[in-house]
Amino acid sequence: MTKQTADNPNNQMVNSYTPFPARIDDILVETEDGNLKTFRIVLENQKDISKWNHVPGQFAMLSLAGRGEIPIGIASSPTEKGRILFTVNRAGVVTKALHQMETGSRIGVRGPLGNGFPVDSDLKGKNIVIIAGGFAFTTLRATLVYMLANRDNYGKITVIYGARTPGMLLYRDELKEWAGRNDLEVHVTIDSEAPGWDGLVGFVPTIAGEVAPSPENAAALICGPPIMIKFTMPPLEKIGWTDDQVYLSLENRMKCGLGVCGHCNVGPVYVCKDGPVFTREQVQRLPVEF
Amino acid sequence: MNNEPSAMNETKWDPKIIAFLCTWCSYAGADLAGVSRFQYPPNIRIVKVPCSGRISANLILDALKSGADGVLVSGCHPGDCHYISGNYYARRRFALLKNFLEFVGIEPGRVNFSWVSASEGEQFAGLVSEVTETVRALGPATRLVKKID
């Protein structure tokens, strides 16, 4: 009874658990504490490269054979061909090992996974407000780069980004470049006065209140620590923003990234499969388990 | 298959023994053995630790799990501990552990304990010879050795 009983389409089932082999092409230390590095990844196989297609806001599993996998938001825009960027905070077993790796090392990438920001549907034609705190700027960088590459599809774009200190800001070179553009409004802030800093000072919620972006035909994409999101909402609500206009990206412990293993559920939804991007309206209807 | 000489059998197996030595006495003893040119078998891999009291069951089992054929733990003689009493506490733990490992079927002789002082270079060489021979007689470790197939 070892023969096949029937011809099986299952044999051809795509194995979404197996990562694509990839190489670290470049490593950039982002922050002064050295805990955040951006890894530029190049897939090794041409067929994987041609298949790869992601939406800003999606994530991928970075796979270090022998250590494990971690879900990391994709920091590059699909318009940046030939490279995939991941900005990784050193926190656990895998990220620590990744931080010790060198250019040219082999890793694995599994993805893209989850749902990104609806850049080509709901967000099209809207005024966009991007609000980010700390190292949660990564997938919003992807989104911003994508929107700038398709600038005509969006109305006014406002970026509010804050970090603890100037040295903790991500993508500093690009921030300077964006600040110089006239089709973009950029507000970069740090938590408290620092020598050599002549920009904004204050927490992200405060700055958001001061900038007071109009909710008229607009959407806000907010990523940051939960406390920042919590305090950013009241000033926005005061000027008329509603929950369905606000997009958030949730985080939870993940293992499979495919909505199967059960780790990342928030009530009935899986952050990995149904998210990580949700509207605030959706999140408000869920248990607070993230 | 049976007629072919297996590669495994051809390569002569030589025991690998992990030795956890306290830095103050036993490691110094090992050092002295080297300096004094006392010959002993090259089968041990030394892990230097601050005190025999530092050696937990976790470390010993981890050595076995990772494929060590034998483990040797050595510290200062009772009364000589650099930290006054580390080896006294360790002695109780080791006594229980050794009995317990043998209770679940680990061969006597796989996990060994000794006291060697900084001046006992010759004794250290003798100890290593003895432990190596014991482990050699037992053959390659199989129990508690993790394999993936």
Add this chain to the structure above:
Amino acid sequence: MSDTNSTITLEIRARAGELLASGEVKAFLGFAEGSIPMATRPFIARTPEQAEKLVWNSFCVINPAGFLPEVLKSVEPSRGPKDPPPEGPLPRVGVVATGCWSRNMVVQMKENQVSRDRLVILGIGSRGMVSNKKVQAMVGGRDITAIEEGEHSLTVHCDGEKTEIHRWDVIRDNCRTCTHPDPVIFDYQIGDSAGERHIEDRYVQVDKIEAMSAAQRWQWFQNEISKCIRCYACRNACPLCYCPTCFVDDSRPQWVGKSTDPVDTSIFHILRAYHCAGRCTDCGACESVCPMGIRLRILTKKLEKDVLEMYGSEAGLDLEAPLPLATYTMNDPQQFIIKG
């Protein structure tokens, strides 16, 4: 329910009710009736009315000591992580305790997990608890629909038939060989003292294994743990296991793989038992809760035997004496030491 057990049940209810009514305790930890035969449920009464749900029978196999740190915390006034502790004494908790459970509480006190002055202990001389696995075996693994407890017998209802079995024949192994059925510390005595017992064959299960060859012992150990599904019921039911991060959950370094690989499972069981050395009171909770019927107690019993033989110490009998592995003497036995 047997007369002894119904008397004890009524006494527990009355005493717990009083303690709760007077405010002497804020919660009372005991057992409630389970939903199926041979099951009880650890139960926390917070009002005198709830105390009426408390029961005592031969199936109270969970060690309530394990719940104490959590219950004690639950009755404390809530406060933030940086708030200072409240002034005055913290609320107390009542708990039932047999010999082994009270000894576990002593161990917890020595290890600063609970404090004596926050407990009101209702001491019960134990007649031994019944092993549901032994009862199950008596009826060939068939479904038991009801069970009635007599003073010295159990009537098991199975397939519409009744089977009468002697209580002592199905008592848990740890209770059979128990030498201290009476609680060592208590505030109120419930029921009669069970008295000290002298047991000839206290270590009979251990002796049997010790008599085997190393290869046979390994075989026995592997056979036992091959059933393990790594559910950690043994660990979680144990009042000694309170580490915030258990060694099996450590990831840096990872001591044990998490699947049912025989080596990983072996190491888990060796280390779990070994961590209980000198602290285990043989309450039998680990073995009772094991869904796969692993004879876990034999491991801890071996350690108990060695600690008693080598250091003359039995866990939890003495509030003052240090734990055997937290002390030493100059001339502890060291025959196992190889002389270089």
Add this chain to the structure above:
Amino acid sequence: MKILKLEKSDLDKWLAEWMKSSPVYAPVQSGFGSFYDWARLEQGRMPELLPGVPKSSIKTFLFPQPETLEEFSADPADPSAFILKAPKTAEQLTIIAGVRPCDARSVSLNALPYAKDPYYSNRLRNTALVGFTCETQCSTCFCTRTGGLPTGTEGLDIAITRMDNTFLAEILTQKGELLAEAGRTGTDAGGDALSRLEQSRKNSGSPVSSADDPAPILREKDLMALYQAPFWQEIAEPCLNCGACTFLCPTCYCFDIQDEVIRDRGRRIRYWDSCMFPLFTLHASGHNPRGLKLQRVRNRFMHKLKYFPERFGPISCVGCGRCIRECPVNIDIREVYTDLLAI
């Protein structure tokens, strides 16, 4: 559908014939407490079928632990070092005999979340389930309250029912036909066999409908009303946070993934994980969204009884009663049903 009539000796012959070419597993008595559990049959070792379910569920076969997801070389000199590759899977049929309808149903329920899982699909394809319908219900059985039936055949390839002193085998799938053929015995039970089978079931007093299926009712209930219900504290209070319920449950399918390396070889495995463990949801930052026992206990039941039906339709419970039987502190899912339905 074909129905075959079998004597006891025919059944033994079937098993004996199957064993010649395939591994056959069935419940046999074993262990402390005389429980019975799955074991591989050998000639001379025949199954014993007591009422009720074996100790372990059949997810042991379809969702085994550990399951190797990928293998890799960890030898840096190897040009393909650290490239993960799924192991080659053998197309070998495994036969599980003596499967109860509840366990069989769990296979179809788990296939919902595992719809795109190549490992589960592969095992499903290579496993044949030969079931025995239940004549009696144990004190912990409650399949009729989950949408199942003691005589249900969902998920089975062959369903065998005892009728008086003979057995009727319903051949339900193509795989089942192959097995019946390979068994090389049994006679056609005749055209009226099905109606006789149904009549006999009716006469035995066995439930014939799962009218108590709570799925439609629970799907309609307000999620947050159930989530915030006052009874969770009381249900969770005695919980030890062990994984006995989840690991014995046929429909608990959560897993963890880990890498293992021994010298120059490595593998990525998956193995059972339990939402009862605090580690299940612990972030690397130290934050734990379900850090409290109450949250974890609630998640398990909510997943089975609300989240799963919202996503897939049926509840993720087949009423086998294993969790009730084995929970060290007697948390009884039937009480949770009652509580939830009362909201």
